[in-house]
Amino acid sequence: MKMTPAHYWYCFQGILIREYLRFIQQRTRFFSALVRPLLWLVVFAAGFRAALGIAIIEPYETYITYEVYIAPGLCCMILLFNGMQSSLSMVYDREMGSMRVLLMSPLPRWFLLVCKLISIALVSLLQVYAFLLIALLVDVEPPLWGYLAVLPALLLVAVMLGAIGLFISSWIKQLENFAGVMNFVIFPMFFLSSALYPLWKMQESSEWIYWICTANPFTYAVELVRHALYLKFDGTACSVTLATALIFSVFAIKGFNPQRAAGGGKPG
Amino acid sequence: MSIEVDKISFRYARKTALSELSFILENGQFCALLGPNGAGKSTLFALLTRLYALQQGNIHIQGLDLQTAPTQVMQQLGVVFQQSTLDLDLTVQQNLAYHASLHGLCGATARVRIAQELERMAMKERAHEKVRSLNGGHRRRVEIARALLHQPSVLLLDEPTTGLDPQARKALNLHVRQLCTDSMITVLWATHLIDEVLPEDRVLLLHQGRLLSSGTGLDLCNLSGQSHMADAFEQLTQVPAQIPGQAPTKEQAV
Numbered sequence: 001m002k003m004t005p006a007h008y009w010y011c012f013q014g015i016l017i018r019e020y021l022r023f024i025q026q027r028t029r030f031f032s033a034l035v036r037p038l039l040w041l042v043v044f045a046a047g048f049r050a051a052l053g054i055a056i057i058e059p060y061e062t063y064i065t066y067e068v069y070i071a072p073g074l075c076c077m078i079l080l081f082n083g084m085q086s087s088l089s090m091v092y093d094r095e096m097g098s099m100r101v102l103l104m105s106p107l108p109r110w111f112l113l114v115c116k117l118i119s120i121a122l123v124s125l126l127q128v129y130a131f132l133l134i135a136l137l138v139d140v141e142p143p144l145w146g147y148l149a150v151l152p153a154l155l156l157v158a159v160m161l162g163a164i165g166l167f168i169s170s171w172i173k174q175l176e177n178f179a180g181v182m183n184f185v186i187f188p189m190f191f192l193s194s195a196l197y198p199l200w201k202m203q204e205s206s207e208w209i210y211w212i213c214t215a216n217p218f219t220y221a222v223e224l225v226r227h228a229l230y231l232k233f234d235g236t237a238c239s240v241t242l243a244t245a246l247i248f249s250v251f252a253i254k255g256f257n258p259q260r261a262a263g264g265g266k267p268g
Numbered sequence: 269m270s271i272e273v274d275k276i277s278f279r280y281a282r283k284t285a286l287s288e289l290s291f292i293l294e295n296g297q298f299c300a301l302l303g304p305n306g307a308g309k310s311t312l313f314a315l316l317t318r319l320y321a322l323q324q325g326n327i328h329i330q331g332l333d334l335q336t337a338p339t340q341v342m343q344q345l346g347v348v349f350q351q352s353t354l355d356l357d358l359t360v361q362q363n364l365a366y367h368a369s370l371h372g373l374c375g376a377t378a379r380v381r382i383a384q385e386l387e388r389m390a391m392k393e394r395a396h397e398k399v400r401s402l403n404g405g406h407r408r409r410v411e412i413a414r415a416l417l418h419q420p421s422v423l424l425l426d427e428p429t430t431g432l433d434p435q436a437r438k439a440l441n442l443h444v445r446q447l448c449t450d451s452m453i454t455v456l457w458a459t460h461l462i463d464e465v466l467p468e469d470r471v472l473l474l475h476q477g478r479l480l481s482s483g484t485g486l487d488l489c490n491l492s493g494q495s496h497m498a499d500a501f502e503q504l505t506q507v508p509a510q511i512p513g514q515a516p517t518k519e520q521a522v
Contacts, residue, residue: 001343007372014369018355018362025357101353104317105370106342112370 003107011107012115019119023126033081033127034134037074041135045070057198059232071140072226073195075128075150076218079158080190082124084181087165090116091256110253117166117249121158128154146229153228156238157221160245164217167248170255193219217244269331270295270422270454271316276325278311278477285311286477289325293470295421296452298445300465300485303474304507309458310350312474313426316456317347330421343371346415346453350426352407356400360391360410363399364417371418378417385413389443405436412443422454423447429464437464462498475505 023030045067056063090113093099102112132140132147142150168185192212194202199219203210213219220240227234271293278286286308293299303309314320316327318338327334329341354363361382368378386392389409399407408428415423425444429437441464447453457464465471467485474480481488481504485497492500501507 001340003339003372006374010369010372010374014366017369018358018366021358021362022355097351097353098355100319100349101367102370103319104342104345104347106339107370107372108339 008107008111011105011112012118015102015112015115016119016122019116019123023123030127030130033078034131036081037077037131038134040070040074040077041067041138041140045138057200059227059230059234065139067135067138068140069198070196071132071135072229073190073193073222075131075154075225075229076157076161076195076222077190078127078131079121079124079154079221080161080186080218082120082127083158083161084165084168084186085178086120087162087252088169088178088181090166091169094256109257113166113253113256114249117159117162118155120162121155124158125151125154142229143231146231149231150225150228153224153238156241156245157225160217160221160241160248163245163248163252166252166256170252189216189218192216193222195219195222217241220244269293270297270329271456272326272328273312273316274326274328276312276315276322276327278308278315278320278323284477286315289474289477289479291472291479291482293454293456295454296448297470298448298455298457299470299472301456301458301472301474302460302462302465302501303458304460304505306476307460307474307505308477309460309474310426311477313347313424313458316424317345318342343418344421346418346420346423348408348411348415348423348425348428350428350430350458352411354399354407354410354414357398359396359398360386360402361395363410364414367414368417373418381417381419382413385416386410388416389413403436404432405440408432408436408440409443412440416447416453420453422456424456424458426458427460428457429459429461437461462501465497467497473501473504475507480504 045065049066060068090099094103102116103109105112129147132142165181165185168181190196192209193216194213195218199210199213202213217240220237223234224237224241227237269292271291273289273291276286276289277284289308289312301309301312311320315322316329316334318334318341322335329344332340332344334341355366358366364382364385365375365378368381373381382395383392386395389412391406391409391413394402394406399410402410412423412425412428423444428444429440432440441457444455444457448455459465465485467489469485470483471485471488472479472482473488481491483491488497488500488504489495492503494500494503
């Protein structure tokens, strides 16, 4: 039987439904994923509110509070943790468990992995929107249409982070546990970006940290989300995020192939 | 022929897992892949299911080359893995629907196929129960139902009775044999438990990556000059045969 576009569509639907069902089964994971950014928003931002003065910067049209500034970065933080965690479990599971079932599909493996990345991204968006709703309580109030405009930006960022996660966990054997990924990938990516401080502030304190921040794709992801949330479009941020997503997807799919790992597996 | 394995060899970094392995299985045949732990059974399954890439040799399923026509080959294969791959927090129906979608079956077709296979496995009334609430035997039946959803012509089972009690093991074995006669499905049943194999069964005896015997269980006995398959297995592999219910010997426990 030849595979038609309809077969591909049913396959994508199935993978998405499964991710959604798993998501609603694991409510505790959902709430714990929200606790982290909310702590940053409520506790960390409260402390820094007085210490930092934020000038009027794009895309904002007026002076903003620190909570308003870090909210887009925290949205990306949710996607970052989800993307890395899911990708790591995909690699860990590839020779057993659910990933092995996935790989038994007759459809091409690149397609299955892309479906999986997009499904994980879509489910992560539910957490981001829950976070944005709670953020209303601390006066993070983007324009109403911003909630819609940010959707494609969040999706692109989530796919990019999932692809980076898949790439890292497939190619770098030393990072095969989450603690390693957290210390060497998540934290540097998050802190060395514009998520917590605007780039000009970074430049004021250290030129080389500023330079690293501008080379970090997470900076562009945060700026893409920040601009979209306030109904602006940042072309550079969009291009960098899109290009990073594409490049890492290609290498991640190439690296993920369990056939590549066969030389190092266990005999059975 | 249904499965044709031609001179396949496979090496891990420091160990040869399979060496010049060749065999042919006919349509509707029940074949036991017998061998002690570490014989290369799981490696063979990993190669048949494209989890590992072939390093040497060829595999054809229903005349289709695994390397040049992977999509068509995967449509022909149903697989039950050694470790359970069901999602415990989802219902039986949800697990099966997921698998159906991976094979490109639309919702309506999938529902019909799921109902048919659950009926065949006498599991229809459990369709909406979570897998977590099922016992080991029922979970295995669900996995077989799942493997048959897309109507494959070949069913691969990698030590499917692991963790089951004797009654459930026997029932599962009978179920699968019935599939061969009723639906002409070719079955490759990997096991290290000798009592799951009948003397008239086709038996592939694998040991240290080499095929020691490729006839029936009786041929195995003749080859070794023993009257029981357990003794034949022991003589040919120098590993005591495992018969459930008997305490493992010191060597088996190692």
